Amino acid sequence: MEITAEVLVDLHHRMVRIRRFEEAAGALFENSEMPGFIHLYVGEEAVAAGVCATLRNDDQVGSTHRGHGHLVAKGGDLSRMMAELMGKATGYNHGKGGSMHICDLDLNMLGANGIVGGGIPIAVGAAFANKYRKSDTVAVVFFGDGATNIGAFHEAINMASALQLPAVFVCENNEYGEFTPRRDTMGVDDVVDRAAGYGIPGVVVDGMDVVAVFEAAAQAVARARGGQGPSFIEAKTYRFYNHHGVQTLGVKYRSDEEVARWRERDPIVLLEERLLALDVMTAEDIEAVHRQVQADVDAAVAFGKESPYPEPSALLEDVYTVGGVR
Amino acid sequence: MTATEASVRELTYGAAFTETLRQIMAEDHDVFVAGEDVGAAGGVFGSFTGLQREFGEMRVVDTPISEQAIVGLGTGAAVSGLRPVVDLMFMDFVLVAMDQIVNQAAKLKYMFGGNTSLPMTITTNAGAGLSAAAQHSQSLEALLCHIPGLKVVMPSNAHDVKGLLTASIRDDNPVVFVKHKRLLGQKSYCPEDLFEVPLGSASITRPGNDVTLVTYGRMVSESLKAASVLASEGIDVEVIDLRTLQPLDTETIVASVQRTNHCVVAHEAVRFGGLGAEIAAHIQEQAFDYLDAPVGRVGAPFSPVPFTPALESEYVPDAAGIADDVRAAVLRLG
């Protein structure tokens, strides 16, 4: 896939949508207008945007507890997302899942996940279904650096390798699992070193450079689509906000200097500098994108606020499939 | 300090846990803690705050996100003579480690013909009511109580946190120590010095004559609320806090039912296949002729825990629902 002006504009749009959505969600959460747990994707936008821009609608995406960005990048509807985060009946999951389980099966986004590593075997199952049906659909799965310490990751990636499945493993290495530095939890310098142990090709990319992510993903997806099996991408990135919510409360686990250093490499700013330098967009064009996306996000927030909560009768619905889904 | 001053010493449920662990670690060097974020971060909900600073990185171990290996670490260390406390953050994550808990830790002593013991405590947090959705809100104690070799503890107040945690860590068997998230901030009486609440002993929290209300965990406070409402209606409720679920104190339950002739069991876990079913079975086996009504059961409906507060508030049993079931049992309504 070529990096045309059109692709750059598209990448920018996806990233701004994630950023603006997450900033709004974070503000609502801090203001106690959103219940439960919320893990924001701010800072990591280039990973979801760069990968999802290489995908077709039928390609599946497996996700994590930090999943809003994956759904937005796959084309998720901001209003239904915001309503879900608020627990409203009009939300993607009718209020039953919330942030940690948000999904859109029509977009083949197989859901955020509350269990670290829980989404990885599921995505491998989706890749199996693709191979089984002899389709050229690809399953991509996002997971954190911390998730590569859990058994489910190792079993699933080995399975994908053994069965040569059309899967792409994308590690969002933000150097922390909750509040514990990655280096205290694994003996390898780069997470990608693990791929070799499963006979899978892997690359490290700058996760703040959306073009680098896009190029690596395009290759890995093409490999999978072409029947050449799974690959691994480690994107070095950073979450600008806390593990959970926006502000760091309690124990401080990252230095201000470290956070500032990463914030200087804001993936959206980096892309915008490039867009201007290449004359792909003017400052006014960029401003217009932000304005339009913000209007969409504001509308999504309003939609969420105005939407009703589910009726109590919904409590016992959808525990089982009744009468089949076909 | 006078006796009255000592008796009103109050602590939150969560602080009682941390304080007890600190005291036990100070007296027994074989006790160590391992789990995700238990070190500098102080553990989920701050349960392990300050312990790593006090006891060092070898005794308060930050682990990778690897629940199965965390429980395995505890199991292997216990077999090798240490007394591990391993933390699994949320009770839902117990499921990730189920092989090590059920196939290994619970059975090693028996399979080895008694040639080992397994003094390990697994700590975790259960319960709904925080909009934490279906994978961070479960009450799965019935699964664990079904497993021979395991002990299961669910305290309802700071005093019992201290007494039960002390007994759990000193016990030579694997014990799953389950806190309720919504109790962590609740203050109540808690003595300063270490003491044990023997595992397997229930307490009668409120004596009464008309009906026995058997409960545990967060449903104890809901049951006491229900009991005071019912008292104003002339129904005198005896509330039993089980404290330990495995082994189950059937003696206290049966003796109470023989006096009151009515019984309701209330828990937050899903009603179907919950502990209420087991308790009802024990009562009909041991006190059938004393019963004036079927044993009532209060529990969550048969669904995963919903995210939205609108449904979660319907889902979690409360005092009003418990009172309804008690009335039904006593008055033979419905």
Ligand SMILES: Cc1ncc(C[n+]2csc(CCOP(=O)(O)OP(=O)(O)O)c2C)c(N)n1
């Ligand atoms: C099986 C399991 N263990 C622990 C947790 C608690 N937890 C939630 S997110 C998280 C850290 C995950 O780190 P990483 O995979 O690097 O993702 P990041 O949050 O950095 O995006 C932990 C330990 C969980 N949800 N599931």
Ligand SMILES: [Mg+2]
């Ligand atoms: Mg991480």
